[in-house]
Amino acid sequence: MFDYSQLEKYDPTGMHKVYDNWPKMAKEAYNSGLDAKEFPEIDHIVFSGMGGSGAIGDLFAGIFSKTNFHVSVVKGYLLPKTVDSKTLVIATSVSGNTVETLSTLESAFKLNCKLIAFASGGRMEVFCDKNKIEFQKIPITHSPRASLVSFVYAILQILHSIIPISSQDIIDSIEQLEKTSKQISSSNLTEKNPALGLGVWIDNTPLIYYPWGFQAAAIRFKNSLQENAKTHAIIEDVIEASHNQIVSWEKETSIQPILIEGEGDYIKTKERWKILKEYFEHNQISYREIFSAKGNILTKLMNLIYLLDYATIYHAVNSRIDPSPVKSIDFVKERL
Numbered sequence: 001m002f003d004y005s006q007l008e009k010y011d012p013t014g015m016h017k018v019y020d021n022w023p024k025m026a027k028e029a030y031n032s033g034l035d036a037k038e039f040p041e042i043d044h045i046v047f048s049g050m051g052g053s054g055a056i057g058d059l060f061a062g063i064f065s066k067t068n069f070h071v072s073v074v075k076g077y078l079l080p081k082t083v084d085s086k087t088l089v090i091a092t093s094v095s096g097n098t099v100e101t102l103s104t105l106e107s108a109f110k111l112n113c114k115l116i117a118f119a120s121g122g123r124m125e126v127f128c129d130k131n132k133i134e135f136q137k138i139p140i141t142h143s144p145r146a147s148l149v150s151f152v153y154a155i156l157q158i159l160h161s162i163i164p165i166s167s168q169d170i171i172d173s174i175e176q177l178e179k180t181s182k183q184i185s186s187s188n189l190t191e192k193n194p195a196l197g198l199g200v201w202i203d204n205t206p207l208i209y210y211p212w213g214f215q216a217a218a219i220r221f222k223n224s225l226q227e228n229a230k231t232h233a234i235i236e237d238v239i240e241a242s243h244n245q246i247v248s249w250e251k252e253t254s255i256q257p258i259l260i261e262g263e264g265d266y267i268k269t270k271e272r273w274k275i276l277k278e279y280f281e282h283n284q285i286s287y288r289e290i291f292s293a294k295g296n297i298l299t300k301l302m303n304l305i306y307l308l309d310y311a312t313i314y315h316a317v318n319s320r321i322d323p324s325p326v327k328s329i330d331f332v333k334e335r336l
Contacts, residue, residue: 002189002196002318010317013324015228018142019310020185022149023177025141026302029153030170034136036160039114042088045162048074048104049092051329052144055223056092056151058216059301065213067164077103079111087113088162094144094151096122099336109133116158118151143324145227145309148220149177152302165298173299180293180303184310194290195307199314201288204254207234209241209276211269214260214292217304221260221312228312228323238272246276249285257285260308262292262300 007016018025045064047057057073064071072080077100083089089108093101096119105124108115109131117128120140128135138154141147156163156170182188184195191197206225210218218235225233234255236245248255257280261273280287290307292300316323 002200002314004186004189006317007186010320010322011313011324012322013142015142015146015323016186016310016313016317018146019306019313020181020187022306023174023181026149026153026174026177029138029150030157030174032154032157034154034158037116037134037158038161039088039116039159042086042114042162043068044070044072044082044084044087046072046074046079046083046087046089046104046108047092048079048089048101048108050075050098050100051223051227052148053092053094053098053101053151055145055148055216055220055305056155057090058219059152059305060090060155062213062216062301063297064164065297069162074104076100079104079107083108083111083113085112087111089113089115090155090159091115091117091124092151092155093117093119093122093124094138094140094147096120096124098124102127105133118155120147145224148305149302156298165296169296169298172295173302176293176295176299176303177306180306184307195310196314198258198288198290198308199311199316200318202229202231202256202258202311202315204256205232205234206258207236207255208258208260209236209238210260211238211262211265213265213297214262214301214304217292217301217308218260220305221308224309224312225315227326227329228309228321229316229319230321231315231319238269238276242272242276246279249279249283257287259287259289260292260304261289263294264300 054075061071091105116134118136222233222235293303
């Protein structure tokens with residue numbers, strides 16, 4: 001039986017409490033009174049960030065996917081060669097000290113492009129102040145990955161002039177976060193909690209199938225499993241997997257498939273889900289399905305990320321692992 005005492009014991013810094021508060025954090029960030037910025041005559045947007053900050057770029061790339069903007073997500077040191085005067089570079093580092101993102105920021109400053117940076121402070125704030133670069137300071141809460149919701153909704157407000165969704169869509173997404181919270185938060189540690197059920201079900205390496213539109217949620221789920229639960233995880237596009245990865249199931253394995261689905265999936269994607277589930281059932285392979293909330297793309301992605309992130313906390317605690325420390329990341333950063 002999973003109970004609250006386990007959360008208190010194995011999550012001593014209270015990551016779960018921060019996630020319980022995500023809807024409130026989203027609302028406060030979106031209503032924080034930050035000034036919206038205008039970026040006229042752009043046709044290319046580059047999101048630069050690593051880790052939790054990189055997940056923000058993935059999410060916004062999904063939001064922009066049905067627009068005429070060319071969107072690039074950079075997770076590394078180098079900007080695309082296509083950056084020009086009609087490009088907006090958005091550099092995000094929750095800590096403000098991410099070396100790769102600082103490198104792209106410095107490169108963008110030397111180019112004839114539009115530029116804005118988001119961070120909680122650090123070296124990024126110093127560089128922007130020194131060079132008069134548009135900078136927005138957003139507080140960090142607990143950790144970069146737990147702060148995602150605050151950064152997303154602050155950026156939605158500040159970049160409102162170019163965001164291809166309405167204010168009502170954003171409000172709807174927050175209202176759905178409130179509904180999702182009632183289902184998955186630590187106040188509902190019952191069999192009806194889908195995040196808890198998924199987190200406890202995982203006892204080996206998960207393989208996450210996703211449709212193209214939910215790539216951001218799949219990448220984030222993988223990353224959170226790795227950081228919070230200290231476990232390996234794999235992601236596969238459900239259409240592409242039908243041409244290669246599915247053959248791997250012909251060999252006995254302990255891999256656990258998880259299907260991230262949406263009611264509004266493309267008709268051919270729905271067909272592929274049906275075939276994949278038929279294949280699993282025929283071969284007696286146990287799998288789990290997670291469905292997105294109804295609504296606009298922001299609502300779907302943010303609520304999927306919320307549920308799946310919380311599942312990784314439950315999985316960590318159920319495995320008697322503290323989700324907060326990331327010693328291996330610290331090992332790497334100390335040597336950069």
